[in-house]
Amino acid sequence: MKNIKASKVFLKTSSTAWEEIEPKIKRKILGYDNQLMLVQVHFEKGGIGAEHQHHHSQSSLVGSGVFEITIDGVTQKLEKGDSFYVPPNTLHGAVCLEEGELIDAFSPVRDEFID
Numbered sequence: 001m002k003n004i005k006a007s008k009v010f011l012k013t014s015s016t017a018w019e020e021i022e023p024k025i026k027r028k029i030l031g032y033d034n035q036l037m038l039v040q041v042h043f044e045k046g047g048i049g050a051e052h053q054h055h056h057s058q059s060s061l062v063g064s065g066v067f068e069i070t071i072d073g074v075t076q077k078l079e080k081g082d083s084f085y086v087p088p089n090t091l092h093g094a095v096c097l098e099e100g101e102l103i104d105a106f107s108p109v110r111d112e113f114i115d
Contacts, residue, residue: 005109006033013040024096025049029113030103037106037113043067043096051093056106058086065100069093 011031018026024047030038043049043065051070062082068075069084071092078084080100086092094102 004034005111005114007031018042022047022049027113032109032114035108037109039104039106039110039113041102041104043094043100043102045096045099047094047096049094051091053089053091054110055088056108056110057088058092059105060084060086061103063101063103065096066098067100067102068095068097070095 007029008031013028013030016028016030018028020026021041024044026042028040030040032038040063041049060083062078062080064080066077066079069078069092071084071086072090076084077097
């Protein structure tokens with residue numbers, strides 16, 4: 001049987017610590033198992049999520065703020081309530097124009113975030 005990793009069933013963000021991942025960017029893991037992960041990412045104005053790619057599918061919601069999101073060479077300005085999808089192995093990145101947060105869902109789990 002496959003070893004199943006999983007977070008607690010209920011998580012309170014007030015008792016979950018932020019992890020600084022880049023200057024002006026921090027994240028909280030909101031929940032996961034082997035197949036799915038939800039992550040809250042806070043950006044200060046000017047924060048840059050450098051272009052990168054990974055084998056995971058990613059879908060993200062702009063929870064607040066304004067971002068320039070680049071996916072496969074195409075850039076769009078997105079605001080609160082907008083969302084985007086990143087196919088596996090696709091180059092993508094973010095620039096924060098106004099302080100805000102992204103809520104990222106990944107499939108499968110991003111093991112490197114929890115190891």
